[in-house]
Amino acid sequence: MNNDDHDSSLPEGLDLRALSAFVDGELTPAGRAAVEAQLEQHPQAAARVAAWRAQKAALRALCGAPLLPQGAAYEDRRGSHPAVASDDEPAFIVVRRTRPWWQRAGLAASWLALGAGLALALGPLAPRLTGGAWNGLGGQPMNFAQRADIAYAVYTPEQRHPVEVAASEEEHLINWLSKRLNRKLSVPSLQEYGYSLVGGRLLPGEAGPAAQFMYENRSGARLTLYITGISRDETAFRLFRDGNRRTFYWVSDGMGYALSGPIAEGKLRSIAVDVCSALGGKPEAWQ
Template sequence: MNNDDYDSGLTEGLDLRVLSAFVDGELPHAQRAAIETQLEQHPQAAARVAAWRAQKKALQALCGAPAREEPAFIVVRPSAPWWRRVGLAACWLAAGAGLALALGPLAPRLTGGAWGGLGGWSGFGAAPASFAQRADVAYAVYTPERRHPVEVAASEEEHLINWLSKRLNRPLSVPSLQEYGYSLVGGRLLPGEAGPAAQFMYENQNGARLTLYVTGISRDETAFRLFRDGNRRTFYWVSDRMGYALSGPISEGKLRSIAIDVCSALGGKPEAWQ
């Protein structure tokens, strides 16, 4: 289905402007309840609303904005002379360099080993791959969703795999995590760094979730790396020009074990990491 068909399905009985106001929380309670009832009868519109909410959360996550925005005020101040701005920038640069040197020996303990020095990360001496960062953001955005965590549910697994394989132009498979107590919830299509990406979501009996992010990569390597952001961890690797990232809040050791099994199930060579 193309975008025109998709949008025409949305407008059937529902006004896009009303849906936008609904997502932004600008409707009265009675009208909001009516829209929720209508969305249950219009799955395409409900999917678009879920996508808008996800985009909003992604922007908030990337920009550090609070969930509920306060009224914004613009304060206009006279611009400082250029020589003052240059001097201030130099002072901050010198202070930052001094602080980095002073805290360098303490950084691994303060960050749990995630800091590898200036320009380093995750103990591997290199910044995390951009697809790993995208995977982490996608995890933060979609796993809290209760009603619309995925676009296609696990009950349509065959359709899900065929659809995402076609969009990524690569045969995909969904590894089973039942051994670790996680069942497939479903998946969705996401924008990647240089093309489409896929996210598969898993959940255990306690409601904890893991995600597997898959996207095409222009390079190939065998490195296996860890990226941390808060309590979230992402093990990521590249195999046969495909980037994979397994994200979740569980212990590093357990997530690594799952990642090794996932890599093996997908035709990778985790023995190269040992």
């Protein structure tokens, strides 16, 4: 033992190194018990230990280090020992400096700007991020419009079986689907726009059967007209987008109509206006 480790105020058998090890939890259980017994007999040494513990607690508070839980083990090169935390270890309160108001306001503005930037950047991806549920004119698209878009995506890539009944049996196709939908249907001509009827099929709708008519131009591009009964009635004309696909849809006289295709929005709208008019709708209400 070095003389530097000896203090005349300490009881026999104790030195600064032993007390330091006691405070740091580096003693074996037997050594700790021996020191505790001596401290009970020497209040001066106990006061010194209490002061060191208070200093240690203050350093932990300044450094942001958490206190060890009661009864936790302290690991050193000699093995696991009881931690220094005990009932008589002084408690402390961590005080964090509050940011000035102008810093908080600046931080809030920064987050607001970041959110706006992300909204602009992710806007074109919204149909994908929301599973295709995106209405170009605001709000959620009606369910039948989403069904029409899905039906377009599923059946238009088909080369051998894109429809159930071909256009060569147009009369049978119209009678069959009219009977199933319990509504007299007609198939508008799109020859003016370069699209010929391929045929049609019966599909399940939201609350009953639905019909899909498919058209194709000379380059192989396809459009579909989806028709189904719907209880909701309105004259609004809306746009639904998913990737490069667009669907203009409307409701007229208890029926929902949706024209879907990957063509330019303006051209598809013009076709939709003519289709609505041919089916007895009032597209002038959209203007």
